Amino acid sequence: MRDGPSLYLRLGGYDVIAAVIDDLFARLREDPQFARFSVRSLDSHHRARQLLVDQVCALAGGPCIYIGRDMRTSHAGLGITEDEWDANLRHTAAALQKHGIAEPEKREFLALFTQYKGEIVETTGAPAHDIAAR
Numbered sequence: 762m763r764d765g766p767s768l769y770l771r772l773g774g775y776d777v778i779a780a781v782i783d784d785l786f787a788r789l790r791e792d793p794q795f796a797r798f799s800v801r802s803l804d805s806h807h808r809a810r811q812l813l814v815d816q817v818c819a820l821a822g823g824p825c826i827y828i829g830r831d832m833r834t835s836h837a838g839l840g841i842t843e844d845e846w847d848a849n850l851r852h853t854a855a856a857l858q859k860h861g862i863a864e865p866e867k868r869e870f871l872a873l874f875t876q877y878k879g880e881i882v883e884t885t886g887a888p889a890h891d892i893a894a895r
């Protein structure tokens with residue numbers, strides 16, 4: 762573990778993490794490439810948003826506890842592709858940029874996501890399609 766202040770503190774704490782995640786979700790909602798993930802209730806969106814904020818907060822060394830499901834379970838069957846994964850990381854980087862996060866913290870934040878790539882991307886699964894049709 763790194764000496765000195767946690768990533769959580771260096772990012773600026775809970776409110777900054779929540780603002781970055783909200784910005785990421787706004788970008789995903791506006792991107793037609795992610796339209797197939799938007800056909801869900803507002804409550805489902807709120808649930809996923811809050812769990813992601815908690816997860817990042819906990820992983821960054823903050824005072825949160827992640828009580829959601831593991832990444833393989835919560836994304837299984839969504840058929841998330843490499844292209845969607847790359848686009849998601851680009852939106853995340855843009856959201857971090859917008860909130861003035863410095864380069865080292867940006868890299869560490871993105872690494873919190875990339876460690877789960879193997880559990881989230883299903884390149885061998887069915888091609889991308891509308892999950893609402895399931």
Ligand code: HEM
Binds near residue numbers: 808881
């Ligand atoms: C292309 C990339 C991604 C897409 C399209 C995506 C999509 C989704 C969708 C549709 C859900 C809701 C599943 C449901 O309703 O049950 C979900 C849940 C979730 N995702 Fe992702 N996701 C992506 C990447 C990530 C990454 C990088 C992380 C963080 C490491 C993450 C963390 C979560 C969490 C914490 C939940 C909630 C888990 C739970 O329900 O217990 N996702 N994701």
